[in-house]
Amino acid sequence: MTDKHAPITHRNDIGTTRGTDEGDTVTSYRVLSTIDKIDSELLASFGELPPDGYTRGASAFRYRAFGAAIVKGDTIKWTENRPFFQSEDINTYAGGLERRFPPLPEAARRFAAALAVDPQIRDVVGGEELEIGVHQMRVTASDEHNGYPAPEGFHQDGFEHVAVTCIAQRNVNGGVSMIAPLDDPEQIVLDRRMQPGETVLLDDLRVRHYVTPFTPKLPGTAYRDVVVVTFTVTTA
Numbered sequence: 001m002t003d004k005h006a007p008i009t010h011r012n013d014i015g016t017t018r019g020t021d022e023g024d025t026v027t028s029y030r031v032l033s034t035i036d037k038i039d040s041e042l043l044a045s046f047g048e049l050p051p052d053g054y055t056r057g058a059s060a061f062r063y064r065a066f067g068a069a070i071v072k073g074d075t076i077k078w079t080e081n082r083p084f085f086q087s088e089d090i091n092t093y094a095g096g097l098e099r100r101f102p103p104l105p106e107a108a109r110r111f112a113a114a115l116a117v118d119p120q121i122r123d124v125v126g127g128e129e130l131e132i133g134v135h136q137m138r139v140t141a142s143d144e145h146n147g148y149p150a151p152e153g154f155h156q157d158g159f160e161h162v163a164v165t166c167i168a169q170r171n172v173n174g175g176v177s178m179i180a181p182l183d184d185p186e187q188i189v190l191d192r193r194m195q196p197g198e199t200v201l202l203d204d205l206r207v208r209h210y211v212t213p214f215t216p217k218l219p220g221t222a223y224r225d226v227v228v229v230t231f232t233v234t235t236a
């Protein structure tokens with residue numbers, strides 16, 4: 001039931017936005033290949049995710065798990081499953097309340113740990129000690145309902161950096177990832193559908209991101225599987 005992974009042609013998109021000083025450019029996102037970290041157990045684990053009890057109405061077709069860890073150098077320590085909180089300012093759709101999600105399956109922990117120690121990511125994120133939050137999500141669509149990967153619209157997640165990895169997608173029409181700088185929301189700097197094994201590493205303080213709704217390409221069902229890892233440096 002899982003997609004065959006087409007090899008990723010090497011494209012290292014790197015987005016830049018203007019900083020506050022004239023001529024100063026900062027990297028606002030980059031696209032990395034993380035396909036070597038995806039295994040069949042991770043792919044299969046999406047089929048076991050329980051429904052997200054915090055969605056409603058047209059976007060109720062979401063399945064997810066959550067975990068958090070402390071990263072020190074190359075060691076990862078998973079913390080007790082704690083509630084996840086975003087303010088209403090950040091998430092008008094589901095913010096302002098503590099959400100408790102089912103724990104991450106082992107395969108998703110392994111994937112997130114591999115991302116968290118990947119030098120491509122750590123060079124950007126920085127810090128010796130970090131807190132990470134890991135969201136494993138499947139969004140589905142059918143002939144009766146659309147899939148809404150980002151029901152809140154263009155948004156920030158409320159962290160320093162965020163790594164969004166497309167793990168798999170099946171029969172998806174739409175589901176286009178977009179990034180726009182905070183200070184110039186109409187300038188879309190990334191506008192394309194992520195392929196399995198691609199990770200977009202965002203500077204969440206400088207850009208907003210969004211994923212368009214999707215429908216099944218052929219009649220039937222469609223799904224889009226992602227892992228989102230949020231990074232907060234606690235010791236520089």
Ligand SMILES: [Fe+2]
Nearest residue numbers: 155156157209
């Ligand atoms: Fe997000």
